Amino acid sequence: MFTIVFGSGPHLTWAQECARGALVFFFCLLLVRLSGRRSFSRWSPLDTVVSIIVGSTLSRTLTGNAELIGTLAATTLIVLLHGALAKGAAYVPFISALVEGQPVTLGTVGQHDPRKLKRHSVSPTDLEEAMRAAGIGNVADTSRITLEPSGKITFLKS
Incomplete structure (x- = not known):
């Protein structure tokens, strides 16, 4: 059933691409909500890099150029790493200087x-x-x- 709705490989029907688009949209919305307000309220270098990687990774899923479940798992890992580094930066000055920079x-x-x-x-x-x-x-x-x-x-x- 999963393969019928979302397809697999690079040859997807327009309906499968639309189904993937809807899934990726709601998945990304969930990740942004879980990652907290910091994700898009203040763009540090860390936020910019994560945004580029997540956008690039998820776009490949829409067209079938990347495996759907593996890509969603990798994107989740990236968002979790972002959250961990953001938390670390809030508590450890060295991490803050490393990932966000100094004024x-x-x-x-x-x-x-x-x-x-x-x-x-x-x-x-x-x-x-x-x-x-x-x-x-x-x-x-x-x-x-x-x-x-x-x-x-x-x-x-x-």
């Missing part, structure tokens, strides 16, 4: 450091856009500019 100070006392901007691939346009989004009109109005591990630029106003 970088791009400027202090109303000035930005052009060398640090270049080193971290932040263009002047990126900095200006982040300032506008934060409601800051001039770098001189800041006491600290930080590039967060998520890639977001934050400001402390002076």
Whole structure:
């Protein structure tokens, strides 16, 4: 019955691909709900890598290029590893630094450091856009500019 509904191998009917699509959709929704709010509320390097791997892996299942049950099991393992590393990062600073990175100070006392901007691939346009989004009109109005591990630029106003 399972093979009739979901098929096997690379030669699937459109109905089998649709059945796989529905199964993968609800499976992925379940995994996201089980993994918690952190999965998509704050994108760290760890979150980005897991998202790419899960998306790539599950897409192969839809078309029959990968075994359905084995792929769902591997995806579950990836999500569990993500959860374990996220928990570890919350408790162990070394793990946090390893998988999420550290914030970088791009400027202090109303000035930005052009060398640090270049080193971290932040263009002047990126900095200006982040300032506008934060409601800051001039770098001189800041006491600290930080590039967060998520890639977001934050400001402390002076």
